[in-house]
Each structure stands twice: as C-alpha cells, then as structure tokens.
Amino acid sequence: MADFDVLIVGGGIAGASLGAEIAGRVRVGILEIESQCGMHATGRSAAFWLESYGGSQVALLSAASRDFLANPPSDFSDAGFLRQRGDVHITRDELPQLPPGIEARVVEREELERLVPGIRRQWKRALFEPGCSDIDVAGLHSAYLRRFRRLGGSVATDAALASATFGSGSWTVRLSDGSTVTTGIIVNAAGAWADSVSLACDIQPLGIAPKRRTMVQLRVGRSGLRDLPLVDDADGTFYFKGEGDRSIWLSPHDEIDSDPCDAAPEEIDIALAIDRFEQVVDWPVEAVERSWAGLRSFAPDRIPVYGFDPNAEGYFWCVGQGGFGIQTAPAAARLAASILLEKPPHPSVAQLDPETFSPRRLKLS
Numbered sequence: 001m002a003d004f005d006v007l008i009v010g011g012g013i014a015g016a017s018l019g020a021e022i023a024g025r026v027r028v029g030i031l032e033i034e035s036q037c038g039m040h041a042t043g044r045s046a047a048f049w050l051e052s053y054g055g056s057q058v059a060l061l062s063a064a065s066r067d068f069l070a071n072p073p074s075d076f077s078d079a080g081f082l083r084q085r086g087d088v089h090i091t092r093d094e095l096p097q098l099p100p101g102i103e104a105r106v107v108e109r110e111e112l113e114r115l116v117p118g119i120r121r122q123w124k125r126a127l128f129e130p131g132c133s134d135i136d137v138a139g140l141h142s143a144y145l146r147r148f149r150r151l152g153g154s155v156a157t158d159a160a161l162a163s164a165t166f167g168s169g170s171w172t173v174r175l176s177d178g179s180t181v182t183t184g185i186i187v188n189a190a191g192a193w194a195d196s197v198s199l200a201c202d203i204q205p206l207g208i209a210p211k212r213r214t215m216v217q218l219r220v221g222r223s224g225l226r227d228l229p230l231v232d233d234a235d236g237t238f239y240f241k242g243e244g245d246r247s248i249w250l251s252p253h254d255e256i257d258s259d260p261c262d263a264a265p266e267e268i269d270i271a272l273a274i275d276r277f278e279q280v281v282d283w284p285v286e287a288v289e290r291s292w293a294g295l296r297s298f299a300p301d302r303i304p305v306y307g308f309d310p311n312a313e314g315y316f317w318c319v320g321q322g323g324f325g326i327q328t329a330p331a332a333a334r335l336a337a338s339i340l341l342e343k344p345p346h347p348s349v350a351q352l353d354p355e356t357f358s359p360r361r362l363k364l365s
C-alpha cells in the first residue's frame with residue numbers, strides 16, 4: 001500500500017483548503033518546500049473579497065465562497081473572516097461593466113467626494129459595490145491548516161518534490177533530500193511553480209503563467225483612512241484601500257511576466273503606483289512604509305483549473321488561482337474535493353459546472 005492516498009504539492013491557500021476538505025476521508029499529506037506554509041502568493045495578497053473581480057466564472061466561485069467566509073462553521077473558526085468596506089470603481093467617463101447579478105449602484109460626484117475626500121475633479125462618477133470586504137487571510141489559511149491536521153493530515157515543510165514517476169498504480173515521489181514517498185494521487189497546488197512541478201512529474205504543462213504584482217504601503221498626509229472603501233478605476237490601472245488611520249495599501253495593478261521565484265518589488269513599479277495615486281487624490285505622500293510583490297498565476301483563459309489530468313493517471317491540478325485564490329478558496333476547495341473523491345459536491349457548489357474548470361479544456365487528448 002502507498003504511504004498516502006493523496007499527496008498535495010504546495011501549502012498555500014489552494015493546498016491547505018483542498019487538504020482540509022479531503023482529510024479524514026483519505027490519507028493525505030502536504031509537501032511544502034519552504035520552512036512554513038503561505039510564504040508565497042498566499043502571504044502577499046491585498047486581502048480583499050470583491051465579487052466582480054476576475055470575470056463571470058470566477059464571480060460564481062467568489063459568490064459561492066462568501067457564506068463560508070462570513071459565517072464559517074463553529075468547528076472551523078469562532079469568528080468570520082470578512083470585514084465589509086465596499087469598493088468604488090471610479091471613472092473619468094464610462095462606468096465599468098460588472099458580471100451579471102452583482103449588487104452595485106451608480107455614485108455621482110457629490111457622493112463620491114464624501115466617500116473619497118480629496119478626490120480630483122477628473123473622476124466624475126463611480127460604481128459602488130457595497131459587498132467588497134477585507135479577508136483575514138492569515139486567519140483563514142491557518143484555520144484550514146488546523147482543520148487539515150485535526151482530521152489526520154500531515155504537513156511536511158522544508159520538503160520539495162524534486163521528481164516523481166508513476167508505475168503499478170502509484171507515484172513514487174523523490175524529495176530534494178533524496179528520500180522517497182509513495183502516493184496514489186499527486187495534487188499539483190504549487191502556484192507559480194505549477195508547470196515546473198508538472199515537468200518534474202513528466203506531465204505536460206498547462207501553460208500556467210506567473211505574473212508579478214506590486215503592493216506599496218504609503219503613509220499620507222490625511223487621516224481617517226482606515227475605513228476608506230477600496231478605490232479602483234474602470235480601466236484597471238491601480239487600486240488602493242485604507243490600512244491605518246494615515247496609511248493605505250496601493251497597487252499599480254501591474255501584471256509583469258515572471259519566472260517562478262521569490263518575487264520582489266521593482267523601484268519603477270513603486271514609482272508608477274505613486275504617480276497613479278497622485279492623479280486620484282490630493283493627499284500628500286509622506287513615506288513608503290513598506291512594499292512587497294507576489295506572483296499571480298493564470299491559465300491561458302484566466303479561469304482556474306481543478307481536475308484530473310486527461311492524459312495521466314493519478315495526477316490532479318489545482319492551479320491558476322490568479323488574483324482571486326483567497327476569495328474563491330472555500331468554493332474551489334469544495335468543488336475540487338468532489339471531483340477528486342468522485343463524490344457529490346457540497347450544496348454550496350452544486351450549481352457550478354466542473355467542466356468549466358477542467359484541465360481538459362486546455363489539453364485535448
């Protein structure tokens with residue numbers, strides 16, 4: 001018998017949430033190359049839930065995740081993970097189109113000045129999306145890992161998949177320290193490393209492209225910002241939200257092709273972010289308190305991928321979470337678990353079509 005039924009490569013939000021959904025039903029382990037889980041994309045996000053983000057298929061996953069995030073089961077967490085702040089999509093001319101069914105209303109200039117004091121004159125109006133909320137990402141990720149361990153799952157850190165071969169119904173996985181472990185199924189939840197992990201398993205990659213995004217924490221000469229709505233523009237060239245009383249988190253909405261790596265911000269992107277910010281509000285920029293960057297990873301059609309590889313036995317993909325992997329995690333994990341275990345889906349995701357997310361759409365056998 002193999003050591004595991006399922007071995008998940010990657011201990012970010014994708015691996016942890018799927019692991020927590022299947023632990024207790026199969027023998028499952030997580031392999032994480034770093035000394036702790038969550039050091040890459042999961043630990044570097046902007047931490048918001050925004051239903052309109054990522055297009056209509058992603059919006060279905062975000063909507064199906066909301067109830068779990070707001071009111072998690074009591075054996076998962078004592079408190080919810082969301083704090084509502086709303087989002088204003090500001091525009092100089094045309095209002096943005098949101099996917100169907102998303103609650104939003106038009107805000108004219110007078111109200112916009114109340115929502116974002118000091119906003120410059122060229123921003124004429126906005127679409128206000130009240131449901132936008134902050135997510136307690138660290139709390140959610142650790143609650144998933146806690147549940148995973150409680151149900152018998154094991155997490156190995158400082159443990160990298162170096163290669164894997166399939167034979168006689170199971171995988172033999174070689175770790176970077178030279179040891180081996182066997183498993184019936186490998187789950188690729190390796191984020192930016194999705195394609196390199198597949199190559200190490202001799203599986204044809206899906207074309208998952210990592211793209212760098214920069215975040216800057218700015219101190220500004222204006223107070224009362226903590227509860228500011230998320231502010232973004234209809235053309236997708238920046239977003240910012242209140243962090244402390246006089247500080248904000250800002251991104252230039254960059255999307256720069258990258259190899260998988262420990263991403264770091266570039267001076268030029270920080271400067272670009274500040275330049276764009278100064279065109280939105282008249283708040284003096286006092287200091288860059290900190291900056292960071294992370295890799296958002298996309299399938300060619302920008303829809304995440306959950307499902308068995310059509311050409312390889314025992315190989316499951318859970319990748320391409322783009323800029324929405326936290327806000328979609330509860331629904332994604334439940335959907336992926338039902339596909340992986342070949343069981344009926346949890347009622348919260350029963351309306352989702354697994355074919356939309358299947359790797360078959362990217363790999364014609």
Ligand SMILES: Cc1cc2nc3c(=O)[nH]c(=O)nc-3n(C[C@H](O)[C@H](O)[C@H](O)COP(=O)(O)OP(=O)(O)OC[C@H]3O[C@@H](n4cnc5c(N)ncnc54)[C@H](O)[C@@H]3O)c2cc1C
Nearest residue numbers: 010012013014033041042046047048161191294325326327
């Ligand atoms: C700046 C930024 C802002 C974002 N903002 C938001 C937001 O507001 N809301 C939202 O929902 N999402 C947001 N995202 C996206 C979100 O962070 C990601 O979609 C999500 O974290 C992806 O999770 P993951 O588990 O797939 O990847 P990761 O967290 O990167 O985890 C993959 C793990 O695999 C491990 N690994 C790789 N190779 C191996 C190997 N060979 N062996 C063992 N382990 C391996 C890595 O070390 C890593 O820990 C943002 C992302 C960025 C970068």
